[in-house]
Amino acid sequence: MNAMDLLKDLNPQQVKAVTTGTGPVLVLAGPGSGKTRVLTHRMAYLISVMGIRPYNILTVTFTNKAAREIDKRVRNLIPNDLQGILMGTFHSVCARILRYEAAHLPITANYVIYDDDDQLSVVKRSVRELNIDEKLYKPSSILNAISLLKNDMIRPEQMTIKSYKDGVVQKVFDRYQQVLISNNAVDFDDLLLYTARLLEEAPEVREKYARRFEHILVDEFQDTNIAQYTLLRHLAGENHNIYVVGDEDQSIYRWRGADYHNVERFEADFPGTTKILLEQNYRSTQTVLDAARAVIDRNRHRTPKALFTERGSGEKVHLYVARDDRQESEYICQKAAELINKLRFKAGEIAIMYRTNAQSRLLEEAFIKAAMKYKLVGAQRFYGRREVKDVIAYLRLVHNPSDEVSLARVINVPQRKIGDTTLQALMEYAHQLGVNAGTILLDLVQGPASAHWQYMSKGGVNRLADFGSRLQEWLELKGTLTITSLLQKMLEDVEYRQYIEDETEEGQDRWGNVEEVLRLAYEYEQQGMDAFLESLALVGDQDTIPDAPEAVTMLTLHAAKGLEFGAVFIYGVDEKVLPHSRSLDDPEELEEERRLFYVGITRAKDQLYLSRAEFRGGYGGMDTTDPSRFLEDIPRDLLKVEGQHRSYSSNGYGSYSRSNRQEKQEQYIWKSPPNTVPLKQPELRYKANTRVSHPSWGEGWVLESRIMDGDEVVDVSFDSIGLKRLLANLAGLTVIEKK
């Protein structure tokens, strides 16, 4: 492909970004401005115009999805020209480097990667061994602290101890790391950390990679943490050809260690950086962009961007103020139905976003009631399922018998009468001798001849030895069988199927999940166990969720990043929800909440619906709310307020705490009775024994119809699917005949 063809569909800013010279480049790309487009065209430009060999290019992303997308799009531009390129997520690139450079590390090349659950179990064990009170210091909070320290590349001994808790974290951190190393395991953070340290401390390794990667490209740069930034700095140290793309305004992972100040650091560390702004937006209407800009402009430490579009101003932003959160969810459901039925929106073009997962519940209820299809993003994870983890743990154990976390997971699953006491005794004994439980287990296979036999409990030792010989056998088979056959053999040996597949539907599902793992294993026959386990650990299941274009998407604002929808609803734009109550006392966190709102707004192509409720279900009863402070920043003339409640006297967004106490009193009056002016009871549109027709379920008989909460609720027995409860206003039923 020649340069002309490559550039023909780009705007001037994009052309500049794609064709700029070598050296450090910082592309700040507003939402919808063609960030991925620029990155992929730049890669194609490097290879086909500048003649760079793919082997000398490194491209890193945060998600597998992004990596796949970029790969696909570059191949589209320059087919068959990517041989030798290294492209992948930070974690997978690091995993590869570490496998290759294991000789420099405290682990061997067949190390396993621990996920959150595994990490937590190591922390728990460490906490117990150190006699720390789990009530006072929750393992999950300690783990969180450890993770942040690792992201910042701080070793236990480098910590500043400001509180007793810091001291606890320090001790656990130290122990935790020892356990990981002795298990020949790394956690997600270690992948980055080990690589960053390796490049920092081993000049010959650093030079090798820094020379190879003549050009480095980074996606979503604003989300890098210190470890990632450090490793990039070292990798780019030789050639300085580092091309980073990002947007400070979309940095929403501070709590995971991401530090958008890396954008500022970048300019300082790489003098002569070419900085390019992409400000033309191809996604949203000008109204949406103006609202977004009004919200984000109040943040500091950012490069101001003037997003513009050629799409025209479009519709106003809808703001709906509901009485309570239930009504708010019903409103959204109803509006979504309207968009689909009246405005011919595809359900898949509609998304509902919220701050916390818990908020999805009322929405789901409303959708179920209205018989509307929806899909929930990020609810249940395939790899998080118990049976999947069990099966993987078996495989990991055979791959790396030092892995005590996996051993502990499977040694009594299915039950082998090896209880906690026996296992603890085994591990303690092993640690005293400075070896792993697996080592002892395998030695016990010799029976009473084993030097360790007498140190185990009488009852437990035989059962341990039994499991040991199983493990021994599998280890011997490992070299001869394929992954699939080995896995099948193991599952048969332990009668795993009988264990999980009971008569229930759930049992069937579970076995189905196991079969899915087997199927995945089959795909890795050629690449081997290392690659298979690595991909299980590092490849999320984002794309194992089937696409459902006929359903409305419900997702958190975080999960919405990088996506776009024709119509976007943002649910719960109230103080303490967005911004979240936990962020209120920290200005940095408030800025991040603001970015989160910004990300949500800028997902919308045509229609944006913001909603809030004057009463919201707290932990106990109902709480009164204040409108989100972010709403105040959106100019009134961009909004169309659609709420139907209370006075709009104060500022038009529903109650606002100008005179809070008085307001509250007033609201309580409002609450009881709930409808001071009783809503007119709508008349029943459907009666029992009426033949009706539904757009998707066909015909059925009305069994009963009544008014609930001011809505007509109809029970219909459909010929196709049986009994359904529907809202008359939304279901779109037509009467066929009356009996």
Added chain:
DNA sequence: AGGACGGTAGTTTTT
């Protein structure tokens, strides 16, 4: 080893 009870916490989650 599994069920019942009680206490406690209750954001976001690319890998």
Added chain:
DNA sequence: CTACCGTCCT
């Protein structure tokens, strides 16, 4: 309010 975890009891 509920969902989850740990503990205790059978």
